[in-house]
Amino acid sequence: MNYKRRLVLPEDEIQRPAGVFFVETAPVNSTAIAITRGNKGQTFVNHTIDMFSREIEIQNMFINDPKGELFASFHKLLEQRGYEPVVLNLLDPSKTHQFNVLGPAIAMARIGDFDKMRDY
Known part of the structure; x- marks a missing residue:
């Protein structure tokens, strides 16, 4: 083995x-x-x-x-x-780590890299 x-x-x-x-x-x-x-x-x-x-x-x-x-x-x-x-607190959202799911795609779109943007 x-x-x-x-x-x-x-x-x-x-x-x-x-x-x-x-x-x-x-x-x-x-x-x-x-x-x-x-x-x-x-x-x-x-x-x-x-x-x-x-x-x-x-x-x-x-x-x-x-x-x-x-x-x-x-x-x-x-x-x-x-x-x-990373913390996701549904009872007290003020204690949750902030995260934008579309953040990486938006960053790639801003620099004009649309191929990488589609991957996100």
């Missing part, structure tokens, strides 16, 4: 993952269902975010975080690992 090393362990990190990990290289979706205060975050969510963020090839992560605890805990670490954490 051909195994690829996909786990990145930067030398400047003081905490290393311990144990045995099985990595699925195909796209996956995960759902954790438990009662309130059922330790979903401590036993599953935090470790999953940490493991996905260590991959050599950066992938998009969409994380539902109603209370904002995961963003507060992970945004600096994710930035260090090359991610751009």
